[in-house]
Amino acid sequence: xxxxxxxxxxxxxxxxxxxxxxxxxxxxxxxxxxxxxxxxxxxxxxxxxxxxxxxxxxxxxxxxxxxxxxxxxxxxxxxxxxxxxxxxxxxxxxxxxxxxxxxxxxxxxxxxxxxxxxxxxxxxxxxxxxxxxxxxxxxxxxxxxxxxxxxxxxxxxxxxxxxxxxxxxxxxxxxxxxxxxxxxxxxxxxxxxxxxxxxxxxxxxxxxxxxxxxxxxxxxxxxxxxxxxxxxxxxx
Numbered sequence: 187x188x189x190x191x192x193x194x195x196x197x198x199x200x201x202x203x204x205x206x207x208x209x210x211x212x213x214x215x216x217x218x219x220x221x222x223x224x225x226x227x228x229x230x231x232x233x234x235x236x237x238x239x240x241x242x243x244x245x246x247x248x249x250x251x252x253x254x255x256x257x258x259x260x261x262x263x264x265x266x267x268x269x270x271x272x273x274x275x276x277x278x279x280x281x282x283x284x285x286x287x288x289x290x291x292x293x294x295x296x297x298x299x300x301x302x303x304x305x306x307x308x309x310x311x312x313x314x315x316x317x318x319x320x321x322x323x324x325x326x327x328x329x330x331x332x333x334x335x336x337x338x339x340x341x342x343x344x345x346x347x348x349x350x351x352x353x354x355x356x357x358x359x360x361x362x363x364x365x366x367x368x369x370x371x372x373x374x375x376x377x378x379x380x381x382x383x384x385x386x387x388x389x390x391x392x393x394x395x396x397x398x399x400x401x402x403x404x405x406x407x408x409x410x411x412x413x414x415x416x417x418x419x420x421x422x
Contacts (some may be wrong), residue, residue, distance in 0.1 A: 273414050276357070277348045278308050286313070309350045310357040316343070321373035327360065332390060335364055340375045349406075351413040355414065358412040358420070359388045363400065384409040392420045 256370070285292055286305030295302050301318035308314050308327065312314040315328040323343050325336035364385045370376030380398070386409050388394030394416035398409045 210260060214410075218367055218369075227370075236321055252299075271353050271417070272355075272357075273410075274305040274352045275410065276309055276352055277349065278306050278314055278348045280304075280314065280316075280347060281304055283307075283314075283316075286315075292318065308348070308357075308360075310351070312357070312389070314348050321370075325362070325388070327387075329390075334387060334388060334389065336360070337364055337376055339365060340367060351417075353414075353417055357389060358392045359386060359394050359410045361406075361413065363385050384415070386413050388416055388420075392416060 211313045263383065275280040283304050283306035285302045287295065287302065292302055304316040306314040306316075310329070312327045315326050315333075317324045317326075318341060321341055322338045323341055324338055325343075325345075327334040327336065344365075345363050350357045351361065352361040361384055364383055365379045366381045366383075367375045368377030368380050381401050384405055385399045385400070386394055394413060396409070396416070397413040398405050398412065402408055
């Protein structure tokens with residue numbers, strides 16, 4: 187007797203698609219979302235910082251005459267933004283300076299008939315160096331082998347300070363009062379003072395060489411403006 191056979195039934199199980207699509211739109215992963223949000227968060231942080239800087243500057247009303255701003259471009263990844271350059275002034279007193287020499291060197295200089303210089307500590311590694319000849323004194327800024335002349339003055343010069351213009355706390359120029367003299371037979375810096383002015387000189391890398399007559403209204407402010415304007419022309 188033959189056994190009855192059951193008909194075989196094929197069962198098909200549909201496999202889920204491995205492609206993460208919904209319609210034609212691609213599903214964005216969590217990692218991709220984080221990458222997209224980084225530039226947005228960075229831009230927001232920059233705008234917040236600049237807003238705080240602006241509010242802080244407004245609070246310093248007493249410094250507004252010595253702090254000015256000019257835009258500078260900075261890049262962070264794919265984001266470019268402007269940050270204000272903060273200008274300010276610092277001063278070197280010329281009335282309480284040493285010679286930059288040891289006592290022994292001073293004694294030897296006097297023994298040899300040499301004039302002892304005046305050396306005043308400045309900023310950015312510079313010193314204000316005043317050397318003397320028979321009837322005049324020579325002002326210069328010295329840093330290592332570098333020397334920037336500020337001109338010749340009388341042997342009994344009367345300047346009290348040198349002003350340093352700073353950009354974000356770093357010096358880039360100086361302002362000093364300079365006198366012109368009637369002159370004598372032996373020395374151009376002899377005689378009475380005929381005029382005076384403020385000279386503006388750039389430090390290394392800054393092409394600044396300006397003069398403002400001392401009689402100009404707000405001469406000091408004008409000299410600072412010329413220095414700050416020259417800052418934009420700095421060499422690379």
